[in-house]
Amino acid sequence: MNRELKRITYVEDEPDIRTIGELALTKVGNFTVDVCSSGAEALEKTPQFKPDLILLDVMMPGLDGIETFRSLQNIPETAGIPLIFMTAKAQKHEIQSYKDLGALDVIPKPFDPMTLAKDIAAIWNRMSDE
Amino acid sequence: MSKQDLQDQFRALITGHCETLACELLEIKTCLDGLGQPGVVEADAIAKGFALAHKVKGSSGTLGFAEICAAAETLEHYLRDLGKSGAALGPSEREQIFDHYDLLACRINAISPEQSSLFNA
Numbered sequence: 001m002n003r004e005l006k007r008i009t010y011v012e013d014e015p016d017i018r019t020i021g022e023l024a025l026t027k028v029g030n031f032t033v034d035v036c037s038s039g040a041e042a043l044e045k046t047p048q049f050k051p052d053l054i055l056l057d058v059m060m061p062g063l064d065g066i067e068t069f070r071s072l073q074n075i076p077e078t079a080g081i082p083l084i085f086m087t088a089k090a091q092k093h094e095i096q097s098y099k100d101l102g103a104l105d106v107i108p109k110p111f112d113p114m115t116l117a118k119d120i121a122a123i124w125n126r127m128s129d130e
Numbered sequence: 131m132s133k134q135d136l137q138d139q140f141r142a143l144i145t146g147h148c149e150t151l152a153c154e155l156l157e158i159k160t161c162l163d164g165l166g167q168p169g170v171v172e173a174d175a176i177a178k179g180f181a182l183a184h185k186v187k188g189s190s191g192t193l194g195f196a197e198i199c200a201a202a203e204t205l206e207h208y209l210r211d212l213g214k215s216g217a218a219l220g221p222s223e224r225e226q227i228f229d230h231y232d233l234l235a236c237r238i239n240a241i242s243p244e245q246s247s248l249f250n251a
Contacts, residue, residue: 110191
């Protein structure tokens, strides 16, 4: 895949993390970002936004990240969109279990806002090279 | 947006987060104070305390407060393990919970925006 990464749906329930993540993606990374505060909001908005990539928090009230991911896979417009989970549970075997579910990769939390965009771009480029 | 504008936005967020942490600490204290009180289901209070500590860990770490993040993680892991064991709390477990809470409280009460690693990023 040689498509350029431009549009990201970012899903995070914690307001301060969401704000700094949005700053990191838009101002540091220059991505076009649609921010969602819940899994339900992501299910509603993502089909219209048509992102290149979804960045999804795992531990959220209501629909958690895993349930949201599964639901997104069942929507024709969003099925197959590459997805990265963001989670504190990022030991090797845990990362593998997320990949087994179909995720592209995992960004460990807490993340560094200054390197988040670069880390995502690296994952995207690695996928493109495969 | 200039680097200065971005730094200003980071600093505003960090400053606001200091106040948020103080509120979240109060929530944790209220939750933990309920342990052993009539009408409070111990497992529920532990699960809530775990979720609150997890929240503080994630947000403080992302906002550049590594020491607060570490203290929140210690409390989070202790409450998680207690929750998994399912055993009733004894005096030593309660004391340990509040030791972990006190360390977290000490760090949050001494917080200033300048302590964040992102303040001068």
